[in-house]
């Protein structure tokens with residue numbers, strides 16, 4: 301074979317491989333976005349590395365972040381940076397719902413996700429005519445599932461403007477924009493009137509609040525008297541031992557890689573809810589048997605992670621994805637190991653469910 305032919309053949313094979321990795325394999329989740337569209341939220345390409353470094357130095361010691369008042373105040377801004385960095389990677393590799401669900405044998409991840417979301421809707425008794433609040437709504441996967449399942453009107457709030465735009469675009473595409481609204485704001489001080497919602501929920505979002513009472517207090521304020529609130533909380537369980545270095549390493553890893561100002565203990569949640577005035581109707585760790593492990597979805601993807609790292613690297617070299625994406629992706633990969641360890645050892649659950657009620661006789665503040 302002539303040298304020219306060899307060069308052209310090699311180039312052709314190379315191009316085909318890039319095409320296969322980026323376009324065919326690049327969309328890890330059927331409904332996720334494509335690898336070629338990976339952006340870092342509203343951060344401009346030249347600022348991605350700096351923002352990532354700032355994020356990392358802030359969340360390196362999560363417990364300190366929660367305990368000093370001055371740094372606790374900065375948490376929402378760093379959480380916003382975090383979601384600029386990870387939102388597209390989450391959508392690409394996980395889908396439009398940014399949470400875990402117990403596995404369901406014989407069912408896809410998407411179905412397990414939907415069941416976990418519809419459970420919220422059923423616990424709230426959401427129905428047509430109800431105005432329901434989604435506290436920390438992400439790009440709106442749960443909001444659309446709950447609006448479709450219950451016929452209710454859902455208003456979501458997220459601190460991240462990039463997510464607001466993504467969520468609104470998804471709502472339009474799903475034909476649910478007349479019943480799904482998205483607002484950019486801080487759930488520690490919400491731009492909603494007193495007694496203005498029939499129900500509220502938060503799925504794996506309030507763990508970003510330095511003090512749970514602050515976000516629960518806000519939900520209490522905007523709920524109508526008698527209104528219900530369901531929350532899926534990230535917590536350490538009674539198996540966690542602060543004197544076990546392996547436990548501490550896993551929990552710190554989860555906190556660092558998920559923008560958390562210190563995980564709370566499972567047994568603290570109900571009393572914090574009562575502190576702001578809620579009645580606690582139910583409390584249950586949805587990860588406990590007979591539920592099947594939520595972390596298998598993370599574990600089973602090792603090959604996918606390897607492929608994704610390669611895709612991200614190729615895209616960065618080709619300057620299709622901004623510099624810094626590889627570091628963020630690597631951080632998420634490590635976080636996945638810590639989450640898996642947390643699940644396997646039983647020291648952590650991302651689905652401690654509480655069902656709360658604002659008393660019917662509660663006074664509006």
Ligand SMILES: C=C(CC[C@@H](C)[C@H]1CC[C@H]2C3=CC[C@H]4[C@H](C)[C@@H](O)CC[C@]4(C)[C@H]3CC[C@]12C)C(C)C
Nearest residue numbers: 389390393394398399504558605608632633635636
């Ligand atoms: C509730 C929160 C987020 C929970 C999960 C949705 C995300 C936690 C860790 C994320 C991921 C880890 C590994 C990524 C992988 C390396 C990449 O190739 C594809 C995306 C991941 C699977 C990514 C997806 C979302 C998570 C599972 C927190 C922030 C409170």
Ligand SMILES: C[S@@+](CC[C@H](N)C(=O)[O-])C[C@H]1O[C@@H](n2cnc3c(N)ncnc32)[C@H](O)[C@@H]1O
Nearest residue numbers: 397398399436437438458459486487503505508
């Ligand atoms: C892990 S995501 C979960 C999103 C959504 N509940 C879901 O399950 O798909 C956490 C969400 O909480 C939001 N959030 C975190 N801190 C916030 C704050 N102080 N105010 C408003 N939203 C916040 C993030 O922007 C993000 O949308």
